[in-house]
Amino acid sequence: MKAAVVTFPGSNCDRDMRVAFAAAGAEVVQVWHKDDALPAGTDVVGVPGGFSYGDYLRCGAIAANAPVMGAVRAHAGRGGMVLGICNGFQVLCEAGLLPGALVRNAGIAFVCRRVALDVTGDGPFLAGYARGTRIELPVAHHDGNYVADDETLRALDGEGRVAFRYGEAVNGSLGGIAGITSANGRVLGMMPHPERAVDTVHGGAEGLPIFRAAAVALARA
Amino acid sequence: MRARVTVMLKDGVLDPQGEAIRHALGALGFEGVEGVRQGKVIELDLADGTPEGAVDAMCRRLLANTVIESYRIEVA
Numbered sequence: 001m002k003a004a005v006v007t008f009p010g011s012n013c014d015r016d017m018r019v020a021f022a023a024a025g026a027e028v029v030q031v032w033h034k035d036d037a038l039p040a041g042t043d044v045v046g047v048p049g050g051f052s053y054g055d056y057l058r059c060g061a062i063a064a065n066a067p068v069m070g071a072v073r074a075h076a077g078r079g080g081m082v083l084g085i086c087n088g089f090q091v092l093c094e095a096g097l098l099p100g101a102l103v104r105n106a107g108i109a110f111v112c113r114r115v116a117l118d119v120t121g122d123g124p125f126l127a128g129y130a131r132g133t134r135i136e137l138p139v140a141h142h143d144g145n146y147v148a149d150d151e152t153l154r155a156l157d158g159e160g161r162v163a164f165r166y167g168e169a170v171n172g173s174l175g176g177i178a179g180i181t182s183a184n185g186r187v188l189g190m191m192p193h194p195e196r197a198v199d200t201v202h203g204g205a206e207g208l209p210i211f212r213a214a215a216v217a218l219a220r221a
Numbered sequence: 222m223r224a225r226v227t228v229m230l231k232d233g234v235l236d237p238q239g240e241a242i243r244h245a246l247g248a249l250g251f252e253g254v255e256g257v258r259q260g261k262v263i264e265l266d267l268a269d270g271t272p273e274g275a276v277d278a279m280c281r282r283l284l285a286n287t288v289i290e291s292y293r294i295e296v297a
Contacts (some may be wrong), residue, residue: 058286065283101288103230108237147234147289171236178256 001026001218005046006072008033008063013049013085013195020195021046031067038075043218047073049086049193059102059143060090069095081214082187085126087139088180089189091200091221098189099156100148100179106172112140113204116167117192122160123185124217128209134167135206137192139178144191145180146180148171156180163188171213222267224276225295228285229260 003021007014009031018028021044029039033052038045052063065071071089074080076097085090093100105111114136119129129135146154153174156162163179170178172190179190194207231235239257244289247252261285265276285292 057283061283065273095290101286101287103234103289104237106235106237108241144236149288172237 001043001166001215002039002041002045003028003046003214004031004038004042005013005029005048006031006033008050008091009054010052010064011050012089014046017046017048017085020198020207020211021214023198023208024215026211027090031068033063033068036067036071038068042075043082043187044081046077047072047082047084047088047091048195049055049088051085052091055087055143058094059091060094060184063087063091064094064096066078069220070209071096076182078189079184079186081124081217082168083210083214084187084189085193085195085211086139086144086191086211089191090143092183092187092189097187098182099152100146100180102143102191103147104143105145110140111144111171112138114138115170115192117162117164118164118167120160120165121163121181121185123163123179123181123188125185125188125213126163127209127216128213135218136197136204137194137207138196139170139192141191142170144171144173144178146175146177148174153200159183161185164190164192165175165185222269223269223297224265224267224271224273225297226263226265226276226280226284227260227293227295228263228280228290229241229258230289231291234289 003026197207
């Protein structure tokens with residue numbers, strides 16, 4: 001598995017994401033936001049957390065239009081795997097690769113703690129969890145309140161595309177949605193940080209199955 | 222020429238910042254503030270003759286996220 005992790009100005013979880021993909025056995029390459037192509041042989045693209053472009057205008061709005069995102073869109077269009085975490089999820093929504101949007105937390109405050117999550121979806125990124133499993137991952141965000149119109153919510157629900165739901169009140173997200181996938185399951189966006197839980201020294205390794213599942217899915221392909 | 226774009230969260234999208242402002246006004250003793258919505262204003266200095274359609278395209282492509290926001294354009 002070759003994983004390309006994008007760095008935007010203001011990304012701050014890109015190194016952690018590279019470590020997580022490497023822990024799952026990936027060859028990891030770093031991609032700069034001004035690159036207009038992905039390295040040859042890229043299997044999975046990581047869009048990391050942070051504050052790309054200072055969160056100017058809206059979280060992820062400027063990054064969604066960075067040169068590299070044309071290549072990421074094309075990769076997803078070919079059925080390539082893409083993982084967006086936190087700001088990366090916001091970027092994928094702004095780029096139109098995932099439906100809906102992420103707005104200010106209902107309680108206004110920045111939320112930074114470990115939260116309970118239920119695995120509620122299917123797809124290649126989630127194959128390492130039994131559906132219905134409750135896990136715990138860190139969240140750290142100000143704008144993680146997921147909103148979408150009713151039609152989109154019904155489609156996400158009906159197609160098993162709500163990857164994770166919060167098991168507690170976190171940010172006001174509709175339906176407690178913490179992460180969603182694309183129609184083909186190969187694009188996953190999520191607010192919690194699995195890359196911050198890939199080693200027991202992190203206080204838990206319950207995020208590692210996402211990176212491992214990507215490796216398994218790609219080995220099969 | 223100058224265009225002024227006003228971007229607001231759509232009705233129905235929770236605006237916690239607006240709510241915080243409403244609470245703060247109440248705490249200051251201002252009565253009767255039944256709702257506050259906070260948005261943003263973006264002023265564009267444009268070359269003369271820039272068609273208004275171009276500003277509309279800018280709004281749809283970048284300045285507003287039409288999933289959650291509405292926008293209004295005033296050209297002066």
